Amino acid sequence: MSQLITGGCMCGRVRYQVLGKLRDIVACHCVQCRRSSGHFVTATACRRREFTLVKGETLKWYVAVPGFRRGFCGECGSSLFFEEDGGERVSIAAGSLDKPHGLKIAAHIFASEAGDYYPIEPSVPVLPRGGHTVPLP
């Protein structure tokens, strides 16, 4: 069963939809993902033919590694897409989806490039809101 999935950037100038299914999430800890996101990237993915760019007036692409490009909103800076030239898959930043879709992190990749300030296994407290008790130094 295909479902209509929607998402977009923070300012709303880039909007997309997927008529199909989303892959479970891959967390990428590579240096480029860490720099572009400020942490690491969690991305779902769909087939290209199931993906439609609904609004893309401010969509920009950046090539960090030849053969691959990263799509982001040039206005608000949101990281959105990652794709291989001519590839059949569009990777989509999981945080840009409008609604929860029951996706889970299924793999961590480029763990050898991960930052040294976080564990990769989710062994830290998981809080529903920002009310943590981590003290200031």
Ligand SMILES: [Zn+2]
């Ligand atoms: Zn935007």
Ligand SMILES: [Zn+2]
């Ligand atoms: Zn990466």
